[in-house]
Amino acid sequence: MSEIVTTGGMTRRKLLGVAAGAAAASVLAPHVARAAFPSEPITVIVPYAPGTTDQLVRILGQQMEKILGKPVVVETKPGAGGTVGATLVAKNAKPDGHTLLFAVTSVLSVAPHENKLPYGFADLRGVAQITSGPNMVGANPNAPFKDLRSLVAYAKANPEKVVYGSAGTGSSTHLAGEAFARAAGIKMTHIPFQGVTPSVTAAVGGTVQLVFGFAQAIWPQVEGKRLLAIAQFGEKRAKVIPDVPTFREGGVNFAMPPRVGFLAPAKTPDDVVEKIAAAAKEAIGAPDFVAFAERALAEVDYVGPAAFQRGLVEEDKTFSTLLREIGLAK
Structure with a gap:
């Protein structure tokens, strides 16, 4: 049988071959493109003013550069409790892994429930948890309690007489x-302050009896005998403050460790997320990073993408319920 010739002079067999080749190329092209990650520098947005968090990720980024083969550039974009930087990544960044957010997870699990924001929980996904606090509770030495059990007993006998300070209404320390x-x-009675430092100062001075916050802010005051260490928020004792008991050790079934890690736009491909997470997992073992984390009282606690995302979902449910109960949900 003779070949059918098209008007362009191409036989039917050749035409089908070209079409098949084009179809195969269209299927393979996305995989080829993603396999090249990273193809450009990776930008990490830290949504807070310069300080411990951006220093931590800068040191981590130096190690990740060696693993991924591309520069890791850290930019601080502070404002509105971290939501300015979170919005940049959630709504403006391409979902290709080249722009990431490094933040406390409350920017995703708390902030969208409190305020009308350009982004919501579904706009970001977990990549890798790097640290889990620790947060702790400090008490003025003149308070009528010296440990968690006596604090709870006193508070039950004297409702609302225990006064605690936080970094502000609706802040993670207030919710804690x-x-x-x-x-x-x-x-208890809550008094909000304009940040963690003023609330710690108030506890030292006796304006409030308790203060909730990161160990970086409270532990130096404990070491200086200006505050008492009451409890820490982890599931288990943090290595950086091993002498401080957990709430559960003190008889209260409660844990709420603040988690810090990498987040990415929700549509970032799974294989890209896995590659970033693997690089982060390897990088946290570098001596420079380990030493800085210890000095900063940051508990290194790596969690991979799947488990990190499951934890974010549970955290989101917990804070959504709590905010409704205390009347702070939008």
Whole structure:
């Protein structure tokens, strides 16, 4: 049988061959493109003013550069409790792994429930958890309690007489105080301050009896005998403050460690996320990073993409419920 010739002079067999080749190329092209990651420098947005968090990720990024073969550039974009930087990544960044967010997970699990924001929980995905606090509770040495059990007993006998300070209404430290009170079955009085440092100063001075916050802010005051260490928020004792008991050790079934890690636009491909996470997991073992984390009282606690995302989903549910209960949900 003779070949059918098209008007362009191409036989039917050749035409089918070209079409098949084009179809195969269209299927393979996305995989070829993603296999090249990273193809350009990786930008990490830290949504806070320069300080411990951006220094931590800069040192981590130096190690990840060696693994990934491309520069890792860290930019601080502070504002509105971290939501300015989070918005940049969630709504403006291409979902290709070249722009990441490095932040406390509350920018995703808390902030969208409190305020009307350009992004929501579904706009970002977990890549890798790097640290888990630790957060802790400090008490003024003149308070009528010296440890967690006596604090709970006093608060039950004297409802609302225990006064605690936080970094502001709706802040993660405020929510930690409210969540603890519910778990312990007590009622306390909250006084908000403009940041963690003023709230710690108030506790040292006796304006408030308790303060909730990162160990970096509270532990130096404990070492200086200006505050007492009451409890830490982890599931287990943090290596950086091993002498401070957990809430569960003190008889309260409660844990709420603040988690810090990499987040990416929700549509970032799985294989890209896995490659970034693998690089981060390897990088946290570098001596420079380990030494800085210890000095900064940051508990290195790596969690991979799948488990990190599951934890984010549970955290989102917890804070959504808590914010509704205390009347701070938008």
